[in-house]
Structures are given as structure tokens and as C-alpha cells.
Amino acid sequence: MESAKQIIDSYNGRKLRVMEVCGTHTHEIFRLGIRRILPPQIELISGPGCPVCVTPAGYIDEAVMLALEHGAVICTFGDLIRVPGSEMSLAGARSKGAAVKTVYSPLDAVDFARENPDKQVVFLAVGFETTVPAACLAVKKAAAEGLANFSILGANKTMPNAYKALKGSADAFLYPGHVNAITGTAVCEGLVKLGVSGVVAGFTADEILTALAVIIRLSASGEPFFRNCYPRVVRPEGSPAALKLMDAIMEPCDAEWRGLGVIPMSGLKLRPAFAAYDARLKFTLPPVAGRSNPACRCGEVLQGKCKSTDCKLFGTACTPLHPVGACMVSNEGACSAYYQYGDILNG
Amino acid sequence: MCVGLSARVVSIEDGTALIDASGAKRKVSADLIDDLEPGDYVMVHAGVAIAKITETDADESRKIMESLDGIG
Amino acid sequence: MDNMNKNDFVTLAHGAGGRQTAELIDRVFKAHFSNPDFTGDDAAVLPVDAGKIAFTTDGFIVSPFEFPGGNIGKLSICGTVNDLACMGAKPLYLSCAFVIEEGFPLAKLEEIAAAMKKTADEAGVRIVAGDTKVAGKGQVDHVFITTTGVGQLTEGVRTSGAFAKPGDAVIVTGDVGRHGCTILLARNEFEIDADVTSDCAPLWGTVKSMIDASHDIHVIRDATRGGVGTVLYEIADQSKVGIRLNSADVPVAPEVRGVCGMLGLEPLYLACEGRLVVFAPKSEAPAILEALRKGPYSANAAVIGEVVADHPGKVVMTTEIGAQSLLPQPGGELLPRIC
Incomplete structure (x- = not known):
């Protein structure tokens, strides 16, 4: 049996473009230095899997509005704090007196709301299928307890239509294992019929290298393929309990992806029965059209159409300490990862 | 997109599991997994146990690599 | 102790400079800091030996002000003592200035003073002067302390962040990130429980043991707020060298x-308050390590990397798969990530 490393090292076939669509994959690939051990024919592209990076500026504007104009306490994952909005980030709002609290779990935001009945608490619900169940559990819990001071500002997204939108951006996808842990593998298997190849990958060094080796081997025939390389966590059926919960609380909707525009039916929003927990309705927020720096090429970076280093803002106007585009904000953002880990030795 | 943490279940009570990752302990929701028992390993994300973990990554990778023999 | 309730808390009157200020100083600071050089006058008058002195100051704010493994008092002594020690200077004298929030419990202030005295004694340093101010409720977070210190430079030892040279070994004197992790847990924002205590410690003894083992030490720096990772970038920048780390070490x-x-954080960027990063020629490393491993605060000292002439200003890690990867540059606020 050849090891994954041997298969990768000895690869000398045609050019293979592999897109990872999970920010944690991006992060681990950089942290481990995996690009550095790949032969030149294998190119890894960082796709739109970082919920921070695909969150449009207008969403941050809404959160800032809730905090500064409506006096709500914003509970958020740490990732969103520095994402630039049209005028300011949440960190900027905080320095103007906004209450912004970092939480580990949406359920912690519910606890905070219960303990602070005099405050309106809004949880910023971003993230893909992995994170949606946690947000749904939070809404369910708040509803069961009748908490009138908890709501969510939704920007949840789902991957299936994004894969279709990205078809042709790469020869194979490294599917995001923790999304598949919830959704199962049927969607990705179904993509094979559309000519889209990919493997479900875990996140340890072993798992990422194994997934790449499997892509190399299965690519040889030229036929589209699918393989689950993360079976210790990902079951074909996913998590039926999570899927049932999500379906009970949320329904599909069109969603705007920063840099990619609106992808039909690629988002989730609360069902009408839970409208009382929708911050947009509760605070009657006006429609917000966010503005991004027109020179920012995050959208093309996310589609694999250009590299971070091709953007003229990269490393000059846009750095991790002063991000312009969302891809520079999160540690797992393609540009941030490129800036922090990529600029070394021979590039 | 999702930081997952592999952790051992220490105890379960009312849909909440106490999990332990190298000595870091936290209560997380066990609502999404029915038959969870102390000693099980789970993948945790955003305060929710999202899946049971059935084996180590090394064993998993070895089996997958074995299955590749003769392909490609 | 006092039988009057109202005296159990610091009041604005304690900071007004009158009788109550004198009472506070007598009861808390004189009682705890008492030593022959502690001044009752406007300034301490101290003998000066031949040679050079090192002189430094540092302000301390920490929330919460007490935590597993220490409190702000211990921290305020360690911070300044360690800064002096990093220059190879034996700490001699400290001054300390308090800004105390109105309503702060006197018993807590005494605990802080007692910790300062204990830590100062261990470090062999005398607290010789002080100042106390009281700020209105909400104007400071419980108590802020600033300490200033002087130390006597050791003959034949000259360390600086600009002195790292290719061929140096990079040594860290113990496990990294404990203080930052302790504070993170003590704030209980993320409801995580773990048995971690701060590494906060006075390190003159640790430095002395190294100096006794070898005078040929190029850099000693204590890793504080930004953790060991930030120190490595500082040294790479100041010395214009590259640093290679072996992540497994x-x-x-x-x-x-x-x-x-759990929180997606990098341990190399969590704060330490009792860890030194040391650069010395590889030939000296075994003797330095042997001396360190006998010490109370450095039993787990380890060589974690080396200095190279390549990639000046950058810190490159050899990762668990044997590949090279850049250690991310120090960022701003440490934000737990979920995604």
C-alpha cells in the first residue's frame, strides 16, 4: 500500500485544480504547510467556505444599526468582530459604545438573554449547515422559554447551490466534512451526474493528505467521482435529528454572498412561525445595501478566478490588521491565510 | 467553515453533555445525537455535539488508503 | 481588624491626602512592605554601587484582578522584576503606584499588598516608595498598579533583542500560554472549565542560574501580553534574522x-507572565538548559528552534508533516473563532 504522501509526492499527471470550500481546511492547509509539499501540477484554490468572507457588508451594517440605534446587545462569534461594514466594523461600533459580546455558542446568547431580561439580545446567525443547527437550537430554546428579548439576525447559507455556481472553478472539491456531518453525502454524490467531482475530507494532517491522494487516484480515469474520506464523522444520511430541526425552524431563501452576488435558494431564514425571533422584523430594519471597496477582488478570489496576490489592495491597503475585504478578516479567510502563511521563502 | 473539536463525553444530563478535550471541559448540547453515552467521542461545533466519532483519523486514513490499491 | 464597617472599603477620602490616606498607607502598605529602605519621606534615598543600573517601569491592569496562580499584586512585581532580569540585572528597588476604585474592599487590597511583599522577597527586591490615588466608582476597574524598578547589571553580561545571531538556539523556559489561558477561563465568558494556573513568577533566580552557567547569552526576553510568538517576531525584527521553530518542540x-x-486560538500567542525566551549560541545551550531544568520555574525548559540568516524578520515553523509554514504574524485582539 502506498502512503498518501507517496502518492502526492510521485504525482506527475495532468494539472489538477482542487478547491477547498471550508475555511478551516484553508486554515489547516496553510498552518501545516501542505501547499509546500505538493507537486507543481496540483493547485489548491480557496473557495467561498468561510462564512465571514461571504457575509456581505450590508449585514454588518444591519448589526451595527441594531447595536447603535436600537441599543441591542450583539452576541457574535469572534470571527465577525473585525469584518468591515460600509462605515464601520463591529469593533468600530464597540468603540462608539455598542455592546458587542463574543460567544462560543448561540446557546450562550440565549443564556445571556435570560440573565438580562432588561436588554434586547441579538445573535448574529452566520454560518453554513454545520452551524445552523446550533442557531436553530437557540431559537427553539428561546421560544420554549418564551424569551421576548432574544432574536437572531440571519445570514445562514447552504452549500449545494454554491457548488453548482462554482462548477468549472476546479477539477475537484475538497468537501467540508463538518457540513457533510449534518447534511450527509447525497447532495455531493448527486453532483457527480453534473460532472462535479469531489471528496469529503476531515481536518487533521492525515485526513487532508489522504483526501488529496484519493483525488489524485480517482482523477486518473477522467470520470467524475465522489468519495467520503471522513467516514468516522460523516454518515451517508448525515444527522437526521439536525436536518429535522433545521427544517422545523428555517426555510430556504435567496442569499447574497459577498463577492459572488445573490445565489438563488442558497440561504436559510426563520419560518413565519418564528418571526418573533427575527431581528429584522422585530426592529423593522430598513433594507440595507452595503457598499464594499470597488477595488477589492474578494469575489474573484472566492471563485478561484484570481489569487489574493493579484489584488492590488493585498498586503498594502488591505492587511489582517486593517482589512478591506472580508477574505482578509478571518484567520481562515483566503487572503488572510495567504498573507499570514503564504508570504515565505519562495512565496 | 467550521472549527470542530474532537472531545470525550464525560456525562449526560437533560440533553446536555459535559465534554472533555485534553482537560478542557464544557457543557454542550447533546440534542442532536440520540444514543450518546459517557465515554463516546463526539465532534463539537459552536457548543453542539454534531456527530459521534467512530474511530481515529489514523485508522480511517489507513482503511481509505488500502481501498485505493488497484485504482488509478 | 477594623470594627467599623465603612472602613472596610476604600473611599475617596482615602485618596485625599489627609489623615485617612495616612491610615490607609499605615494599615496596608507600611504594614506589608516594611523594610529599612521604605521611605516615609518624599523620595527614597538609596546607595549606588559602581557599575551600571537597569531602570524600567510597567503598568498593570488585569481583569479579574485575582486569578488561579496569583493576583494583580504578584503580577505587578513579577512584571518589573522580570524586565530587569531580562537585561541581566539583579533587581534592587521598586516603587509602586496604586490607582484604586472607590469601594474596593480593604481586605482585598491587603491580599494584594501581601502578595507583592511575598513576591518581592522571593525576588530579593525592596519596595522603597509608593503612591496611592483613589478614583471614583467606575473610573478604574478595581485597581491599577504601576511599578518602577532599578537593578544592578551583572558584569560581563549584555543582552538585547538586537543581539540574536544565526546559529543561536532558541530556548523557552517552560510551557507557553498558561497565563493568557488562565485569565480567559477566569473571565468565564466561554463557560469552559480547565485546571490551568497562571505561570506568573519572579524570574531573577531563573536568569541568575543561566548567567552562572554561561555569560554568552545574546537575548533574554520575558513573554508577556503577546505571548512567545510575539517575542519571536520582535527579536527576528530587531536582530534582522530569521527564526526556525519546530512546532513539536x-x-x-x-x-x-x-x-x-475549543476556541480556535494559537497557544504561542497567549500571554505568559513567567516565561523567558532565550537566544544563545548552540554550544552554550546544553549548559543553560541543564541549569534551567534545576530551577522551580523552568523545569520544562526546551530548545524550540534556531536562528538562521535566511528570511530575516520571519518566523518559520516546521510542522507536524515536516513541511515549512510561516507562524502567523502577531495580530490585534485575540478573537475566538468558530468558523
Whole structure:
């Protein structure tokens, strides 16, 4: 049996473009230095899997509005704090007196709301299928307890239509294992019929290298393929309990992806029965059209159409300490990862 | 997109599991997994146990690599 | 102790400079800091030996002000003592200035003073002058302390962040990130529980043992707020050298690793308050390590990397798969990530 490393090292076939669509994959690939051990024919592209990076500026504007104009306490994952909005980030709002609290779990935001009945608490619900169940559990819990001071500002997204939108951006996808842990593998298997190849990958060094080796081997025939390389966590059926919960609380909707525009039916929003927990309705927020720096090429970076280093803002106007585009904000953002880990030795 | 943490279940009570990752302990929701028992390993994300973990990554990778023999 | 309730808290009157200020100083500071050089006058008058002195100051704010393994008092002594020690200077005298929030319990202030005295004694340093101000409720977070210190430079030892040279070994004196992790847990924002105590410690004894083993030490720096990672970038920048780290050699307590895993943080960027990063020629490293491993605060000292002439200003890690990867540059606020 050849090891994954041997298969990768000895690869000398045609050019293979592999897109990872999970920010944690991006992060681990950089942290481990995996690009550095790949032969030149294998190119890894960082796709739109970082919920921070695909969150449009207008969403941050809404959160800032809730905090500064409506006096709500914003509970958020740490990732969103520095994402630039049209005028300011949440960190900027905080320095103007906004209450912004970092939480580990949406359920912690519910606890905070219960303990602070005099405050309106809004949880910023971003993230893909992995994170949606946690947000749904939070809404369910708040509803069961009748908490009138908890709501969510939704920007949840789902991957299936994004894969279709990205078809042709790469020869194979490294599917995001923790999304598949919830959704199962049927969607990705179904993509094979559309000519889209990919493997479900875990996140340890072993798992990422194994997934790449499997892509190399299965690519040889030229036929589209699918393989689950993360079976210790990902079951074909996913998590039926999570899927049932999500379906009970949320329904599909069109969603705007920063840099990619609106992808039909690629988002989730609360069902009408839970409208009382929708911050947009509760605070009657006006429609917000966010503005991004027109020179920012995050959208093309996310589609694999250009590299971070091709953007003229990269490393000059846009750095991790002063991000312009969302891809520079999160540690797992393609540009941030490129800036922090990529600029070394021979590039 | 999702930081997952592999952790051992220490105890379960009312849909909440106490999990332990190298000595870091936290209560997380066990609502999404029915038959969870102390000693099980789970993948945790955003305060929710999202899946049971059935084996180590090394064993998993070895089996997958074995299955590749003769392909490609 | 006092039988009057109202005296159990610091009041604005305690900071007004009158009788109550004198009472506070007598009861808390004189009682705890008492030593022959502690001044009752406007300034301490101290003998000066031949040679050079090192002189430094540092302000301390920490929330919460007490935590597993220490409190702000211990921290305020360690911070300044360690800054002096890093220059190879034996700490001699300290001054301390307090800004106390109105309503702060006197008993807590006494605990802080007692910790300062204990730590100062261990470090062999005398607290010789002080100042007390009281700020209105909400104007400071409980108590802020600023300490200033002087120390006597050791003959024949000259360290600086600009002195690292290719061929140096990079040594860290113990496991990294404990203080930052302890504070993170003590704030209880993320409801994580782990058995971690701060590494906060006075390190003159640790430095002395190294100097006794070898005078040929190029850099000693204490890793504080930004953790060991920030120190490595500072030294790479100041000395215009590259640093190679072997990630597997960086000592991290399992619990700290677990907490970092949960929150997506890098242990090399969590604060330390009792860890030194040392650069010395590889030939000296075995003797230095042997001396360190006998000490109370450096039993887990380890060589974590080396200095190279390549990639000046950058810190490159050899990762668990044997590949090279850049250690991310120090960022701003440490933000737990979920995504």
C-alpha cells in the first residue's frame, strides 16, 4: 500500500485544480504547510467556505444599526468582530459604545438573554449547515422559554447551490466534512451526474493528505467521482435529528454572498412561525445595501478566478490588521491565510 | 467553515453533555445525537455535539488508503 | 481588624491626602512592605554601587484582578522584576503606584499588598516608595498598579533583542500560554472549565542560574501580553534574522491545548507572565538548559528552534508533516473563532 504522501509526492499527471470550500481546511492547509509539499501540477484554490468572507457588508451594517440605534446587545462569534461594514466594523461600533459580546455558542446568547431580561439580545446567525443547527437550537430554546428579548439576525447559507455556481472553478472539491456531518453525502454524490467531482475530507494532517491522494487516484480515469474520506464523522444520511430541526425552524431563501452576488435558494431564514425571533422584523430594519471597496477582488478570489496576490489592495491597503475585504478578516479567510502563511521563502 | 473539536463525553444530563478535550471541559448540547453515552467521542461545533466519532483519523486514513490499491 | 464597617472599603477620602490616606498607607502598605529602605519621606534615598543600573517601569491592569496562580499584586512585581532580569540585572528597588476604585474592599487590597511583599522577597527586591490615588466608582476597574524598578547589571553580561545571531538556539523556559489561558477561563465568558494556573513568577533566580552557567547569552526576553510568538517576531525584527521553530518542540500543557482547540486560538500567542525566551549560541545551550531544568520555574525548559540568516524578520515553523509554514504574524485582539 502506498502512503498518501507517496502518492502526492510521485504525482506527475495532468494539472489538477482542487478547491477547498471550508475555511478551516484553508486554515489547516496553510498552518501545516501542505501547499509546500505538493507537486507543481496540483493547485489548491480557496473557495467561498468561510462564512465571514461571504457575509456581505450590508449585514454588518444591519448589526451595527441594531447595536447603535436600537441599543441591542450583539452576541457574535469572534470571527465577525473585525469584518468591515460600509462605515464601520463591529469593533468600530464597540468603540462608539455598542455592546458587542463574543460567544462560543448561540446557546450562550440565549443564556445571556435570560440573565438580562432588561436588554434586547441579538445573535448574529452566520454560518453554513454545520452551524445552523446550533442557531436553530437557540431559537427553539428561546421560544420554549418564551424569551421576548432574544432574536437572531440571519445570514445562514447552504452549500449545494454554491457548488453548482462554482462548477468549472476546479477539477475537484475538497468537501467540508463538518457540513457533510449534518447534511450527509447525497447532495455531493448527486453532483457527480453534473460532472462535479469531489471528496469529503476531515481536518487533521492525515485526513487532508489522504483526501488529496484519493483525488489524485480517482482523477486518473477522467470520470467524475465522489468519495467520503471522513467516514468516522460523516454518515451517508448525515444527522437526521439536525436536518429535522433545521427544517422545523428555517426555510430556504435567496442569499447574497459577498463577492459572488445573490445565489438563488442558497440561504436559510426563520419560518413565519418564528418571526418573533427575527431581528429584522422585530426592529423593522430598513433594507440595507452595503457598499464594499470597488477595488477589492474578494469575489474573484472566492471563485478561484484570481489569487489574493493579484489584488492590488493585498498586503498594502488591505492587511489582517486593517482589512478591506472580508477574505482578509478571518484567520481562515483566503487572503488572510495567504498573507499570514503564504508570504515565505519562495512565496 | 467550521472549527470542530474532537472531545470525550464525560456525562449526560437533560440533553446536555459535559465534554472533555485534553482537560478542557464544557457543557454542550447533546440534542442532536440520540444514543450518546459517557465515554463516546463526539465532534463539537459552536457548543453542539454534531456527530459521534467512530474511530481515529489514523485508522480511517489507513482503511481509505488500502481501498485505493488497484485504482488509478 | 477594623470594627467599623465603612472602613472596610476604600473611599475617596482615602485618596485625599489627609489623615485617612495616612491610615490607609499605615494599615496596608507600611504594614506589608516594611523594610529599612521604605521611605516615609518624599523620595527614597538609596546607595549606588559602581557599575551600571537597569531602570524600567510597567503598568498593570488585569481583569479579574485575582486569578488561579496569583493576583494583580504578584503580577505587578513579577512584571518589573522580570524586565530587569531580562537585561541581566539583579533587581534592587521598586516603587509602586496604586490607582484604586472607590469601594474596593480593604481586605482585598491587603491580599494584594501581601502578595507583592511575598513576591518581592522571593525576588530579593525592596519596595522603597509608593503612591496611592483613589478614583471614583467606575473610573478604574478595581485597581491599577504601576511599578518602577532599578537593578544592578551583572558584569560581563549584555543582552538585547538586537543581539540574536544565526546559529543561536532558541530556548523557552517552560510551557507557553498558561497565563493568557488562565485569565480567559477566569473571565468565564466561554463557560469552559480547565485546571490551568497562571505561570506568573519572579524570574531573577531563573536568569541568575543561566548567567552562572554561561555569560554568552545574546537575548533574554520575558513573554508577556503577546505571548512567545510575539517575542519571536520582535527579536527576528530587531536582530534582522530569521527564526526556525519546530512546532513539536514547543511545550504546551494539554489543558491549554484543549482550550485553544475549543476556541480556535494559537497557544504561542497567549500571554505568559513567567516565561523567558532565550537566544544563545548552540554550544552554550546544553549548559543553560541543564541549569534551567534545576530551577522551580523552568523545569520544562526546551530548545524550540534556531536562528538562521535566511528570511530575516520571519518566523518559520516546521510542522507536524515536516513541511515549512510561516507562524502567523502577531495580530490585534485575540478573537475566538468558530468558523
